[in-house]
Amino acid sequence: MVAPAETPHHDAATYLRQIDDDWAALIDLVGPCTIVSNEDREPHEALMRAIAYQQLAVRAADTIVGRMLALYPDVHFPSPAQLLETDDATLRGCGFSFRKIATLKTIAEGALSGLVPTRAQAETMSDEELIDRLVSLKGIGRWTVEMFLMFTLGRRDVLPVDDFGVREGYRLLKSLDSQPTPKALREIGLPWAPYRTVASWYLWRVPRKRAGIMT
Numbered sequence: 001m002v003a004p005a006e007t008p009h010h011d012a013a014t015y016l017r018q019i020d021d022d023w024a025a026l027i028d029l030v031g032p033c034t035i036v037s038n039e040d041r042e043p044h045e046a047l048m049r050a051i052a053y054q055q056l057a058v059r060a061a062d063t064i065v066g067r068m069l070a071l072y073p074d075v076h077f078p079s080p081a082q083l084l085e086t087d088d089a090t091l092r093g094c095g096f097s098f099r100k101i102a103t104l105k106t107i108a109e110g111a112l113s114g115l116v117p118t119r120a121q122a123e124t125m126s127d128e129e130l131i132d133r134l135v136s137l138k139g140i141g142r143w144t145v146e147m148f149l150m151f152t153l154g155r156r157d158v159l160p161v162d163d164f165g166v167r168e169g170y171r172l173l174k175s176l177d178s179q180p181t182p183k184a185l186r187e188i189g190l191p192w193a194p195y196r197t198v199a200s201w202y203l204w205r206v207p208r209k210r211a212g213i214m215t
Contacts, residue, residue: 009033012156012195016202019191022173026202035201037154042119044111045077046152047134050144051103052096064095080108103139110137127155150197159196161185169203 007013013033017024038046052068053061071086071094072078078086084105091101110116115133122130127149134145143162149155160166161182170188171179180188192199 007032009035009195009198012198015195016192016199023202026173026206030202030205033198033201035150035198037150038152039154040119041152043122043134043148043152044080044107044116046148047107047116047137047140047144048077048083048104050147051100051107051139054100054144060095067094068096080111083108084112099139103137106138107140122153127158150200156197157194159186159189159192159200161189163200166200166203169206172206173203 009032013027017027049065052065056064068091069077071090072082075082088098088101091104092098096104107116115137117125117130117133125133130149131142131145134140134148135142143160146158146160146163149158150160164179167179167182167185170176170185189196189199
């Protein structure tokens with residue numbers, strides 16, 4: 001078993017647990033943060049996968065993505081050009097809605113035009129630079145880009161204040177009657193910097209781990 005001091009996010013957990021007793025109890029209950037980034041995934045693939053999984057159960061989305069990947073047996077994931085060459089009816093047959101198909105093709109067009117950066121380019125850009133650029137794509141919102149920052153680029157200081165699970169996690173952590181608004185959570189989360197990604201990861205786990213905290 002890996003010692004706590006050797007886990008990738010030990011420094012973040014140590015920092016967060018010093019905020020107050022609630023955070024310390026949550027971290028003790030959940031254990032080490034296991035968030036990992038997809039180091040080899042290109043931005044267009046990450047964004048397309050994020051769109052595929054939006055508003056769907058994981059199992060259903062896995063099936064749809066699996067059908068899509070089966071259309072391109074010679075590659076691990078279709079290139080932007082390959083995606084654009086695929087007719088809508090074929091993608092619809094995989095289970096994508098027409099709206100998601102339109103967004104997938106918008107991402108592909110953005111990758112070919114240079115609006116969607118390559119992985120190497122994205123690594124040199126700030127969080128806000130990437131958000132400002134990518135939300136200009138129709139169908140891509142700030143939350144989608146934040147997931148890309150957190151789970152593809154491995155940025156450690158992202159707080160998705162619009163995320164229901166993060167706000168609900170904080171409500172439960174602090175035994176509040178209602179969730180904080182996104183604006184309020186942005187202010188509340190300032191002391192969590194520079195580890196707001198890790199803080200979000202723990203807050204996502206509060207509903208499942210609530211029993212035993214501060215009791």
